[in-house]
Amino acid sequence: MSFSFFKPSRPKTPPEVAKAIKDSLNALDTKTVAEVKALEKAMEEVEKNFVTMRCMLSGDGEVEPNVEQVSQLALEISKEDVISLVVHKLPILGWEARKDLVHCWSILLKQQVDSKYCCVEYIEKHLELLDFLVVCYDNKEIALNCGNMLRECIKFPSLAQYILNSASFVLFFKFVELPNFDVASDAFSTFKDILTKHASLVAEYLTGHYDEFFDLYEKLLTSSNYVTRRQSLKLLSDFLLEAPNVQIMKRYILEVRYLKIMMTLLRDSSKNIQISAFHIFKVFVANPNKPREIKIILAKNHEKLLELLNSLSGKGAEDEQFEEEKELIIKEIEIVSRLQSLKS
Template sequence: MSFFFRAASRPARPSPQELVRSIKESLLALDTRTGAKALEDVEKNVSTLRQTLSGDGEVEPNQEQVLQIALEICKEDVLSLFVQNMPSLGWEGRKDLSHCWSILLRQKVDEAYCCVQYIENHVDLLDFLVVCYKNLEVALNCGNMLRECIKYPKLAKYILESSSFELFFQYVELSNFDIASDALNTFKDLLTKHEAAVSEFLCSHYEQFFELYTRLLTSTNYVTRRQSVKFLSEFLLEAPNAQIMKRYIVEVSYLNIMIGLLKVFVANPNKPRDIIQVLVDNHRELLKLLDNLPTSKGEDEQLEEERDLIVKEIEKLVHSSV
């Protein structure tokens, strides 16, 4: 008796077509209706979508249904509605929608990702997601959705070459630490996930990119400076960027900045123990690098003075650690 009761108590799930149609109607209703009921309908439908796509702990998702839902969502332009209505949803609804987004983008039909192809044909959605970093309520959700998109070369390439990309140089310095950190993670993915595309981008946008990046290296925010130096070394040392690195390190204007940053670490009278250890452990490489810097005259005398100061401080640290 109890078995039949449990079986009867579980409501039948709607078909993929019914579910997508219901989601679309409720999202469109947000534009014409106001109040809690309209929002409640959307979030209820999105919750059902999440359970259908990823299972509910008792019933595993039906992969054939998942794929059919992805196709229907693209066919009915619901993917666009997801992005456009993200700011209208509550916390739980945004969380569910972000989760569904990552599953939908992974669905393949004949070796093609149907939702990724949809976004390729509606790239304004990517621009919208980038701009959403300015919205405190949805920034982290949209950041997750962006990083899912960046896994695919064409979508990452579009963002790199769009005017929206420059916004990341602002976002990584936002006063909200969580959002700034999330934006930095997205920024890193853009510059590391697809090496060939990134190398091509840096070659064709060299001056523009490094002019913006220099602002991060000279930021008044210590955390921004430190993270920017670390990240710069990471993506410049990737094999496809070898020519970019060689071009970068011979430019005196950038050399001045890097020497100045090194001076900040070395000349600090209250250096943390881990900083001291790094300087001591790498003193031979640092001193060799500094010794091989090109000599300069006139306007670059300050660079030589700072180099001499750094050398003396590093040698002093090494002697005191013996």
């Protein structure tokens, strides 16, 4: 007596997976999906192919991914223009498909073939994809997916540099204040990565775009939104006090308008904001080459400043160092004030 069994379907090869994804994404074109059923079928096909891609890239929980297949799939996805397709089709993909895509995106970008990041190289030749991802912050349905994908891209200096110097970078100053809290927070995470992941690139950018950048940044520091003020102040101290930005910091602490902003933030109702403002304010005061205008403002406001500083205290383990720094800054303000009164 003989038994016949169904043969298990042969697993797809990386070129087949890449082609299947490409074909199913192309089937989402509006011309071919006039009918709801056709669209649903096409969407199911996309989701099925994304699951196959995810399993090939990260295994299925039981079987580990095959390293060679992972590299080959990254190469095929680049060769078949699948990267462009997935980015441009993002707005019409379903929730599950977008989740799988974001998971696969980070793995694909890290794949090296012949010592080259093939997917990163593809994006370098299609930089408009980065602009598209940035602009997607305006679409709250896909904003968080795009944010995740952007932050993966920013890990690579060439892609981070493009975003920094692109016209779309200034959009972040708007996106970090969007009314949707989750989207605004995500945009701020991306903004922070752009300004902190590659210090030398940022120093070069700030040198060339100093006025434009800090004019826009001033609006964040003086925002009526508490979260925006707090986050942007903390970020400012994070990147301004980085060693490669020393020349930018030296320039920043010569400007009266920025000293006035820090003095205003020292009076903020939030203790966290006051302490963050102090860490930048102290650099203005400790600067041995203070311009005359800065000295005049410090002397003029010295009583209020001393009162403010005396009421400030650090947090936990930082207490001791904070108190020491505060004492030094108080002494310096008193010296400046005395010298200015002698001159007048």
